[in-house]
Amino acid sequence: MKNSRLLRNIHLGVKTLMLHKLRSLLTMLGVVFGVGSVIAMLAVGEGASREALVQIRKLGSNNIIIDTAKPSDDDASSAGRTRISIYGLKYEDVLRIAECIPSIKRTVPVKIIRKEGRLGSKTLSLRLVGTTPAWFDLVKRPLLAGRALADADLENRANVAVLTEHGARRLLATEETLGAVVKIGGSAFTVIGIIQSDSGNAGGMQTPDRDTDAYIPLTTARERFGDIYTQRSDGSQISELVELHQIITEASSLADVEASAQAIEAMLTRFHKKKSYRLQVPLALLRQAETTKRNFNIVLGSIAGISLLVGGIGIMNIMLASVTERTREIGIRRAIGAKRLQIVAQFLIETVVLSMTGGAIGVGFGVLIPWIITRTAGMPTLVTPLSVIVSLGVSMLVGMVFGIYPALRAARLDPIEALRHE
Amino acid sequence: MSTATLQATRIENITRTYQMGDQAVHALDGVSATFEPGSFWAIMGASGSGKSTLLNILGCLDRPTSGRYLLGGNDTRTQSDDALSDIRLKYLGFIFQSFNLIAQLTVEENIQLPLYYLGWHPDRARQRAGELARRVGLGERLHHRPSELSGGQQQRVAIARALANDPVMLLADEPTGNLDSATGKEIMDMLGDLNAQGKTIIMVTHEPEIANIAKHRIVMRDGRIASAGEGRL
Numbered sequence A: 001m002k003n004s005r006l007l008r009n010i011h012l013g014v015k016t017l018m019l020h021k022l023r024s025l026l027t028m029l030g031v032v033f034g035v036g037s038v039i040a041m042l043a044v045g046e047g048a049s050r051e052a053l054v055q056i057r058k059l060g061s062n063n064i065i066i067d068t069a070k071p072s073d074d075d076a077s078s079a080g081r082t083r084i085s086i087y088g089l090k091y092e093d094v095l096r097i098a099e100c101i102p103s104i105k106r107t108v109p110v111k112i113i114r115k116e117g118r119l120g121s122k123t124l125s126l127r128l129v130g131t132t133p134a135w136f137d138l139v140k141r142p143l144l145a146g147r148a149l150a151d152a153d154l155e156n157r158a159n160v161a162v163l164t165e166h167g168a169r170r171l172l173a174t175e176e177t178l179g180a181v182v183k184i185g186g187s188a189f190t191v192i193g194i195i196q197s198d199s200g201n202a203g204g205m206q207t208p209d210r211d212t213d214a215y216i217p218l219t220t221a222r223e224r225f226g227d228i229y230t231q232r233s234d235g236s237q238i239s240e241l242v243e244l245h246q247i248i249t250e251a252s253s254l255a256d257v258e259a260s261a262q263a264i265e266a267m268l269t270r271f272h273k274k275k276s277y278r279l280q281v282p283l284a285l286l287r288q289a290e291t292t293k294r295n296f297n298i299v300l301g302s303i304a305g306i307s308l309l310v311g312g313i314g315i316m317n318i319m320l321a322s323v324t325e326r327t328r329e330i331g332i333r334r335a336i337g338a339k340r341l342q343i344v345a346q347f348l349i350e351t352v353v354l355s356m357t358g359g360a361i362g363v364g365f366g367v368l369i370p371w372i373i374t375r376t377a378g379m380p381t382l383v384t385p386l387s388v389i390v391s392l393g394v395s396m397l398v399g400m401v402f403g404i405y406p407a408l409r410a411a412r413l414d415p416i417e418a419l420r421h422e
Numbered sequence B: 001m002s003t004a005t006l007q008a009t010r011i012e013n014i015t016r017t018y019q020m021g022d023q024a025v026h027a028l029d030g031v032s033a034t035f036e037p038g039s040f041w042a043i044m045g046a047s048g049s050g051k052s053t054l055l056n057i058l059g060c061l062d063r064p065t066s067g068r069y070l071l072g073g074n075d076t077r078t079q080s081d082d083a084l085s086d087i088r089l090k091y092l093g094f095i096f097q098s099f100n101l102i103a104q105l106t107v108e109e110n111i112q113l114p115l116y117y118l119g120w121h122p123d124r125a126r127q128r129a130g131e132l133a134r135r136v137g138l139g140e141r142l143h144h145r146p147s148e149l150s151g152g153q154q155q156r157v158a159i160a161r162a163l164a165n166d167p168v169m170l171l172a173d174e175p176t177g178n179l180d181s182a183t184g185k186e187i188m189d190m191l192g193d194l195n196a197q198g199k200t201i202i203m204v205t206h207e208p209e210i211a212n213i214a215k216h217r218i219v220m221r222d223g224r225i226a227s228a229g230e231g232r233l
């Protein structure tokens, strides 16, 4: 009964608003734009930050990643025409971190060498990653075939390699995968395992993982290829001596991450004359990304608030005009026996119908625009159900807040004067 | 308030004063009368003599400044706005000079309006509206808007609407004032029929021929009753 009254009131509201379609449409435009732009912007922000968060999480929130970075003021010993720069992380750093910082659970050294891989007539530019078995525990990617590197491989400086799925497919094609012998930089490596490729892009962070990675024991890498990399240009030689390109450490718990990072930084500073490394803490990036997103949402919320305020004032303005215009109607309803509250309900519902219709149209735009952005620009967007629900709720609230005054004005009219109104 | 049908409607020494700045306008200045159930009254008098003010008080659209208005045993002066709305909704019907139909509603919807506020089921209300429209000869015009009807037709819709709640008393303020005399006569015949069927009718008019249809009359002068009683005065 009560419910059906509400429905009839809504029906009456819709009917009244349909009498002035253009005016109603123009009135709700503020809410349409407010809701539409907020949902669209939220979707773009959510899409971007969701992607960033996925990338950061992939790096491991417990991890601290130390990259070798070439110092900019590199005044390396230049003996005649041969120059050699020595910088970056050292083998010793791995031991120091593992031994001196108890909150670090795992320490994985990474040495990167670019070499050509060859199998029969096929060649493929490979990124050789010299590392330890712990690397496989760290990345948590499934092994598709064979086995990972083992401690024995390191001890024996075995010529074995684990390939990524994509690399293996391109290099080995239809050949027997495991046990195949690939020539890499003059040495023959036996393929002992295939690991799933990491399809994502690490968002600027150097993880030792590309489609064409080949993982070999660190000891083997050091023995076969050494630490010096030489580049020749214009008759001069530039040599670089880099022991390790990256050390990935994993803290025992999330709570230890920041303190551990500080300890590592302090220790590296003590043992390195020049700062030729860079620390990256995914957790810090994660926090930063979350803060950025929160700030973005606050700004967005303010914009939304202002535009809805403007939209609400527009609605109130029209409703006040409508009350004046319909003074006679109000008088008739009152004379027939409508109570003040029923007049309030009628106008309030009409305003809420107006603002919620605006909100619904706004949601339509807010969903459509990100979809178009994703389709045309390939940008990831995500419309969260929460943003839609909140938008509709806020639209309703706008209708109620800005509708109550005109509705009360209508209800307070004196029936006799209202009936006399021209 | 079912006793309302049995009890006479009585006003006792009613005044209605409007304060215009520092000047008091006595629209009604001590009016007493008794309206028996089933009677038909014409209120006459010069313009500004207080006819509409009296009718509005009788219709519970207004409250007297002093005096008593007894309707079904209740004194309206002490009733809340909601209570007066309820009295109008359940026991009274209004007919206005300017018809006062809601322009954006159809004939059917206009007639249904009191039933909506009475909380009738839409199907029942629609059925009753149809019956009433046929009773005033507009059964074919249910889905027309007021603007598509002649003045006489509009007033007939207004009468149908006033009858929707089956009121105890019909109040009409110059119901023929906006109609030509032939159409006015039709409306008056309709009111006469309704009175014959037992409805109490109180009607304001300044046309003697119209007033002649009513059995009783009150003549107002300067907010007072100049004369009242049965027959032509």
Ligand SMILES: Nc1ncnc2c1ncn2[C@@H]1O[C@H](COP(=O)(O)OP(=O)(O)O)[C@@H](O)[C@H]1O
Pocket: B018, B019, B020, B025, B026, B027, B045, B046, B047, B048, B049, B050, B051, B052, B053, B054
């Ligand atoms: N709202 C009002 N404010 C001030 N004076 C009013 C108001 N309504 C009516 N009056 C005055 O009361 C007197 C009676 O008015 P009314 O009952 O409308 O007269 P009638 O209907 O007989 O022409 C008139 O003098 C009118 O000016």
Ligand SMILES: [Mg+2]
Pocket: B051, B052, B053
């Ligand atoms: Mg009058």
